[in-house]
Amino acid sequence: MSDPMIVASDVGKAYGTGPGAVVALAGVTLSVAPGERVAILGKSGSGKSTLMNLLGGLDSPTTGSLAVAGRNLAGLSRRQLADYRLTQVGFIFQSFHLIPSKSSLENVELPLVLAGKPARDRRTSARELLARVGMDHRADHYPTQLSGGERQRVAVARALVNHPAILLADEPTGNLDSATADAVMELLSARVRETGVTLVLVTHDEDLAARTVDRVVRMRDGRVVE
Numbered sequence: 001m002s003d004p005m006i007v008a009s010d011v012g013k014a015y016g017t018g019p020g021a022v023v024a025l026a027g028v029t030l031s032v033a034p035g036e037r038v039a040i041l042g043k044s045g046s047g048k049s050t051l052m053n054l055l056g057g058l059d060s061p062t063t064g065s066l067a068v069a070g071r072n073l074a075g076l077s078r079r080q081l082a083d084y085r086l087t088q089v090g091f092i093f094q095s096f097h098l099i100p101s102k103s104s105l106e107n108v109e110l111p112l113v114l115a116g117k118p119a120r121d122r123r124t125s126a127r128e129l130l131a132r133v134g135m136d137h138r139a140d141h142y143p144t145q146l147s148g149g150e151r152q153r154v155a156v157a158r159a160l161v162n163h164p165a166i167l168l169a170d171e172p173t174g175n176l177d178s179a180t181a182d183a184v185m186e187l188l189s190a191r192v193r194e195t196g197v198t199l200v201l202v203t204h205d206e207d208l209a210a211r212t213v214d215r216v217v218r219m220r221d222g223r224v225v226e
């Protein structure tokens with residue numbers, strides 16, 4: 001057995017302190033194997049996005065320990081967390097988060113620019129990824145010139161271009177109509193299988209989870225309940 005990709009041990013997260021503090025995570029324990037695809041389901045406010053932020057190194061746990069790809073995230077400096085995000089994590093958000101002033105190609109290239117990759121290599125990698133998501137014909141278009149489904153395809157390419165260890169997708173089809181959502185999910189699943197990346201998918205959609213992932217994790221009141 002290889003080591004787990006994600007190990008969360010009794011992870012707690014509170015926003016604020018004192019009587020006004022909000023406990024968003026009340027002790028999450030979870031282990032995810034390399035290449036495993038996991039969906040997180042739970043009501044609004046159950047802590048899904050908070051957990052994703054911690055996994056992505058965007059925020060730190062208040063208590064407990066969290067390790068991804070063998071790194072203890074709680075022990076990292078801000079600079080190390082930034083490096084972790086850049087090299088180990090791919091993010092896909094509900095609202096795409098593409099940079100409006102950059103073309104599709106430039107958006108996909110951006111993680112490679114930040115990682116200091118040489119211009120020619122990154123251009124080649126970004127073009128390859130755009131082709132893998134069926135968007136090579138829109139390489140020079142800007143986000144406002146793209147449909148929602150097309151934007152999310154570009155976002156999928158951007159999330160994978162750095163060969164991350166984990167891919168975090170937070171309601172990736174939440175802003176799309178159902179036909180477009182199905183097409184984007186199919187593409188995302190195909191790229192996930194192809195790359196073997198470990199997927200953590202937040203969704204409200206039971207059917208989507210059932211057809212996309214290996215395991216469903218349910219959250220309630222800041223805890224994993226199954």
Ligand SMILES: Nc1ncnc2c1ncn2[C@@H]1O[C@H](COP(=O)(O)OP(=O)(O)OP(=O)(O)O)[C@@H](O)[C@H]1O
Nearest residue numbers: 015022023024042043044045046047048049050051
């Ligand atoms: N920055 C913050 N400051 C204070 N409280 C917060 C903050 N972010 C989240 N919370 C609170 O933490 C709890 C968990 O929120 P979280 O966003 O993780 O839930 P969620 O399951 O992702 O919900 P949704 O499905 O609506 O996105 C909620 O009670 C929320 O109000």
